[in-house]
Amino acid sequence: MAEGWDRARRSISRAARATAGAGRGTFRAGRTAARRTAHAGGAAVRGTARAGRGVGRATRRLTHAQGAGRTGLGRLIELTAAHSAGDAMVTVALAGTLLFGLPVDQARGQVALYLLITMVPFTVVAPFVGPVLDRFRSGRRYIMAGTLLARGLLCWGMAAAIGPADGLTLFPAALAVLVLSKAYNVSRAATMPSVLPADIGLVTANARVALFALVSAGVAAPVAAGLTAWLGAEWVLRGTMVIFIAAGVGAVRLPRHVDAPDLEEAEEGESGEARRPRWRTLLSIGPVVGEAMRANAALRVLSGFLVFFLLFLVKDGHLRGNGLPQEALIAILAGGAGAGGLLGAAVASWIRGRPPQVIVLFALGFATVTAAASAFFFSLWTAVVVALVAGFAQEVGKLALDAVVQREIGEEVRSSTFGVVEALLQIAWVAGGLVGLLLSLPSGRSAGPIGLAIVAAALIAALTWVLTTRRRRLRARPRPVPHAPAPATPKPPPHTPPQPEPEAWTHTADLRPAGPEPYADGPRPGGTKPLTNPHG
Structure with a gap:
């Protein structure tokens, strides 16, 4: 019995050592894995x-x-x-x-x-x-x-x-x-x-x-x-x-x-000069800034219109795309508008030497043509294209407008001008959004083409107005008066070799050129006095 007890104890001891070794191995493996x-x-x-x-x-x-x-x-x-x-x-x-x-x-x-x-x-x-x-x-x-x-x-x-x-x-x-x-x-x-x-x-x-x-x-x-x-x-x-x-x-x-510098510090240097009131200066922003503001306001109306018009066309089910869910359609349209803005900023960063007022007109014309074409060929993809072009035109037009204000407006009222510009553009965007909400109310698939046609007509009117005022401004601009050419200064005579000094006894008549004497009866008018008198 004692021998059996010893065998059992040895077995338990071996099992304990094996369990301990397995535990140490598991610990080492876990530590290595953790490391x-x-x-x-x-x-x-x-x-x-x-x-x-x-x-x-x-x-x-x-x-x-x-x-x-x-x-x-x-x-x-x-x-x-x-x-x-x-x-x-x-x-x-x-x-x-x-x-x-x-x-x-x-x-x-x-x-x-x-x-x-x-x-x-x-x-x-x-x-x-x-x-x-x-x-x-x-x-x-x-x-x-x-x-x-x-x-x-x-x-x-x-x-x-x-x-x-x-x-x-x-x-x-x-x-x-x-x-x-x-x-x-x-x-x-x-x-x-x-x-x-x-x-x-x-x-x-x-x-x-x-x-x-x-x-x-x-x-x-x-x-x-x-x-x-x-x-x-x-x-x-x-x-x-x-x-x-x-x-x-x-x-x-x-x-x-x-x-x-503060406005007061700048005004201290205006000794004896009449200071213009700040609001009068702000209202006199000039025709160039006004022209750029009107063009950008039209672009903002288009942008606000498309955001809510296309959004509710999708939510009402009037704009569909091959069984895509509404969230995917909204994401596609938003992605098109975002890509257009990114492309506009990239293109504007590459433009060099172009007048900003011309860039504004190009942006408005491009958006107008695209909106008119999308009204005739309305579908999901034309809506994506017009959203992309609207984002592009809005970005390019706003960057050019900022450059016009920064160049044309003085330091003393520049922030005030930008404040008014931002307010007017925000109001134009809100007005476009409200129009988009109203034009998205009619049911049926014709709501899309009709709404885009109305906005395209408004853009055509705005573009015509801006071009007309610009043409009138350029015609009324005073042209420089051409100056009369200055009288040409006579060229100096060609260099002639010095003549030898006449002898003291030489008569003036000896120095005259050969030929008939035109003034034989008297002295030559304007002539010089003889050097010597042969008679005295």
Whole structure:
């Protein structure tokens, strides 16, 4: 029995040692796997960090090219890209709460109300935002930083209002974000001439800023959509707050020459000169700026019209495409408009030596022809084409308009002019959106061609008006008076060899040329006195 007990004990001991060895092996394998996983994760993180640094260095080389890094244009481009990315994330986060979560009929009423409310702040604030920016031109960096920081705080408030669906907080905060965004754009546009490198024109510089802004918005929008579906719109708004605050800190670090002298300091040098009132100067923007503004207003009407007209045609089922769902159709149309804007910014950055007012007319004419053709051949793909062309024309026209204002308007009222321009363009966009809502009401497939035909006729009228006023302006322009040619100075006679001095006894008659004497009876008129008198 003792022998059996010893065998059992040895068996248990061997089993325990085997279990311990297996445990140690499992532990070592787990430790090795954990080390390998950590190493792989660290390598992935390091690779992502290296890729991010490479993208950042490449982006910095692009934004700081052609002297933009020395003048501050590169930093302004990066700041505007962050601003545009934040605006895109706010738009995506609020899209489901304002539009797509509602039935079609209710969405129409909500959108119309939103458009009208959107127009009110611009009609009220436009006369004040620009003059305030002009009054504090020496603090443009801090004004831009203030708009960014304020939007960050508003994003935090909107994030808290989304959960309980507090519309009383959500709508005013969204409108305030929109107004502050336009205030930033006004201040940035007025700042452009002070950071312009010598080798870059105004249209090209504006296009470069717009190109990076569109790219950053195009990258941020799908990221925000994914985060909204995963975490919720409130967390996207909280993340946007961080972006705006970081951009606000970056705005303060812009170069000091971004800040222009105060108006009072500039007026101190006007000793003895009559000062023009600022509003009279603002109203006297000139025919060139007025012409560009009218053309851009027509393009904004087309853009606002297409956004809501095509959207509700899709939601009503009047615009279909081979069984594609409504979300896919809306994404295709939005992608066409976004691609058109990106293409417009790229093309404008390549244009060199073209007058901006001619670029505006080209954009309006191109959009008019495309809208008229799409009315006759209306389908999903022609709608995509007209959306692409509208985005292209709007972007090119706005960049050229900015260049016209920056070139034609003086420093003392430039921000005020940009404020009025932004307000008028926003009102034109809202008017186009309301027209799009009304023309999308008729049922049937004929709603699309009829609506586009009406807008094409309006564009033709606007183009005719702009061309007529331009032709009248060019005819009335005073032409330089040609000056009478100055009398030609007589050429000096050819060099003749010096004549030998006559002898003292030589008579004047000996120096006359051979031939008959015309004045034989007396002295030659205007002649010289004889050197000697032979008779005395």
